[in-house]
Amino acid sequence: MIKCERTEVMNINNAIRGARNPLNSWDRSDSYVDSDGTFKLGEKDLDLAKRLCTAGNDHRKFIRQIFISVDITAPIYWWKEYDTYKVGTVANSTSTMHKIHSKPFELNDFSHDHLSEEGLKALEDLIKVLEDVRLKYVETKDKTLWYTLIQLLPEGYHQMRTCTFSYENAIAMFRARKNHKLQEWHDFCLWIKGLPYMQDLFEDVKEYEG
Secondary structure, three states, X not given: OOEEEEEEEEOHHHHHHHHOHHHOOHHHXXXXXXXXXXXXOOHHHHXXXXXXXXXXXXXXXXXXXXXXXXXXXXXXXXXXXHOOOOOOOEEEEOOHHHHOOOOOOOHHHEOOOOOOHHHHHHHHHHHHHHHHHHHHHHHXXXXXXXXXXXXXXOOOEEEEEEEEEEHHHHHHHHHHHOXXXXXXXXXXXXXXXXXXXXHHHOHHHHHOOO
């Protein structure tokens, strides 16, 4: 399971203006702000953006200046793979260390959509153990019990992070992970597909079906 919420895309206007710097072609820019206050790429600016992206990453430098902020909730096993992408990305996470005991453990705190019947039963049993330990820790503050929570916590446990990265980071992740065996990566790539102008800029994103 993965959720991408509160997505914001920023700085498209400055990025496309910068894309025109090499040829001093600012007078050809036809982008505008619509009645809702949203920046829209005009036909000429979008055509330039497409040509630069088609020409390769040496020419599409402008997409490094288009920024994304998003709250991602995903299991620990997915975050371990996402953490491969360190350059140009920033994330602030909810704290497992500090807040693991702050609420009751529930089934929906864990990814369980692909579990077998036996696996689901095992997870439910583990949740009961974790909740029992949590309640004892809240009462006693015994650090051994806190360690028990941390060390028993399965990799399917959900963590939410507020992530910031660029369109260049996004297309790199898309191309590296679009055929991954984890369903979470397919869902993440579909989220990337839905970002403003992403399908216009990259044909392989447009054709992706998850």
